[in-house]
Amino acid sequence: MRKIDHVDRQILQILQDDGRTPYTEIAHQLKVSEGTIRSRISRLLLDGVFQFVIRTDPEKLGLNVLAFIGLTTKLGRQKEVAKELAELPEVTFVGAFSGKHDLIIEACFANNNELIVFVNEQLSRIEGIVAADVSLELKQYKESFSYVGVGEDESLPTERG
Amino acid sequence: MRKIDHVDRQILQILQDDGRTPYTEIAHQLKVSEGTIRSRISRLLLDGVFQFVIRTDPEKLGLNVLAFIGLTTKLGRQKEVAKELAELPEVTFVGAFSGKHDLIIEACFANNNELIVFVNEQLSRIEGIVAADVSLELKQYKESFSYVGVGEDESLPTERG
DNA sequence: AATTTATTTTGCGAATTTCGTAATGAAACA
DNA sequence: TGTTTCATTACGAAATTCGCAAAATAAATT
Numbered sequence: 001m002r003k004i005d006h007v008d009r010q011i012l013q014i015l016q017d018d019g020r021t022p023y024t025e026i027a028h029q030l031k032v033s034e035g036t037i038r039s040r041i042s043r044l045l046l047d048g049v050f051q052f053v054i055r056t057d058p059e060k061l062g063l064n065v066l067a068f069i070g071l072t073t074k075l076g077r078q079k080e081v082a083k084e085l086a087e088l089p090e091v092t093f094v095g096a097f098s099g100k101h102d103l104i105i106e107a108c109f110a111n112n113n114e115l116i117v118f119v120n121e122q123l124s125r126i127e128g129i130v131a132a133d134v135s136l137e138l139k140q141y142k143e144s145f146s147y148v149g150v151g152e153d154e155s156l157p158t159e160r161g
Numbered sequence: 162m163r164k165i166d167h168v169d170r171q172i173l174q175i176l177q178d179d180g181r182t183p184y185t186e187i188a189h190q191l192k193v194s195e196g197t198i199r200s201r202i203s204r205l206l207l208d209g210v211f212q213f214v215i216r217t218d219p220e221k222l223g224l225n226v227l228a229f230i231g232l233t234t235k236l237g238r239q240k241e242v243a244k245e246l247a248e249l250p251e252v253t254f255v256g257a258f259s260g261k262h263d264l265i266i267e268a269c270f271a272n273n274n275e276l277i278v279f280v281n282e283q284l285s286r287i288e289g290i291v292a293a294d295v296s297l298e299l300k301q302y303k304e305s306f307s308y309v310g311v312g313e314d315e316s317l318p319t320e321r322g
Numbered sequence: 323a324a325t326t327t328a329t330t331t332t333g334c335g336a337a338t339t340t341c342g343t344a345a346t347g348a349a350a351c352a
Numbered sequence: 353t354g355t356t357t358c359a360t361t362a363c364g365a366a367a368t369t370c371g372c373a374a375a376a377t378a379a380a381t382t
Contacts, residue, residue, distance in 0.1 A: 060211075136260060
């Protein structure tokens with residue numbers, strides 16, 4: 001995979017704000033040709049560095065309850081539990097972690113009742129979940145889906161499988 | 162705000178997979194005119210239902226360490242702490258929660274060392290953080306940035322401020 | 323250092339998409 | 353039934369994307 005240089009990062013930065021910014025516009029901002037932007041974007045896409053998506057506002061879709069749930073799983077069942085959870089549409093995030101909880105998931109619901117039904121009925125049905133620690137989101141202060149600009153170029157180690 | 166109907170949801174679903182799908186293409190798939198797609202999308206954007214963004218792969222950007230950190234804050238300092246945290250580029254998510262932790266944040270780093278430096282130097286500098294409970298992400302099983310298709314239309318309560 | 327080789331950038335014309343806008347159609351209301 | 357409102361459609365104009373070949377750059381080799 002080719003190294004991601006400063007121009008690439010600038011492209012990503014721009015697309016972060018508006019994923020539909022025309023190539024011509026990006027080209028103009030970065031003072032290169034449209035073809036350059038196009039070839040770089042298609043390379044970044046090919047390398048799986050980023051993808052075009054949309055970000056929806058859960059509240060506007062009627063999902064007013066968002067919860068993080070820390071799970072303790074029975075030894076040896078973690079992976080299976082994770083995969084089962086990932087199948088559920090309410091669950092928007094599943095990760096295995098070190099620390100207090102073996103798995104942490106994020107899920108969203110229309111209301112508190114749906115949440116409690118989820119915990120009591122859906123989670124309890126999954127074999128291997130020992131405990132669930134629910135945290136209800138009261139207010140969101142930040143959420144960024146793009147990691148551009150965190151560790152700059154120099155932090156990039158040479159290569160990686 | 163106008164009700165989000167099935168066509169809107171289908172549009173969002175398509176854009177979820179590829180945020181650059183042309184209006185003409187969506188129109189063709191949904192068997193309506195391009196103008197309809199265009200007017201619906203601009204309305205959804207105006208209503209803040211969604212926005213065009215990109216999703217970058219942290220690993221491809223050299224960010225191999227992702228952590229969730231549960232924070233306990235001093236009573237009355239939660240909001241200020243949250244705002245300070247939101248300013249940090251490493252921090253990609255900040256939320257206030259009910260439950261074990263007052264705040265939960267997500268942050269990413271190039272390596273473990275940067276993480277420990279962050280916890281020991283950045284977090285400790287913020288006035289009002291009582292305790293930090295770090296969970297290291299070992300594996301990610303699912304992450305969806307769009308909530309379309311969770312609670313279908315019928316789950317949408319009438320209106321909301 | 324010179325030459326080859328590989329890669330990136332640029333510059334067009336053609337195809338496609340988006341945009342502006344006015345006409346049409348459909349639902350809500352009086 | 354007539355009126356108002358709002359969504360959909362149609363279509364030409366403007367802008368964007370695409371395909372591709374030439375030029376420029378960078379990297380590798382001798």
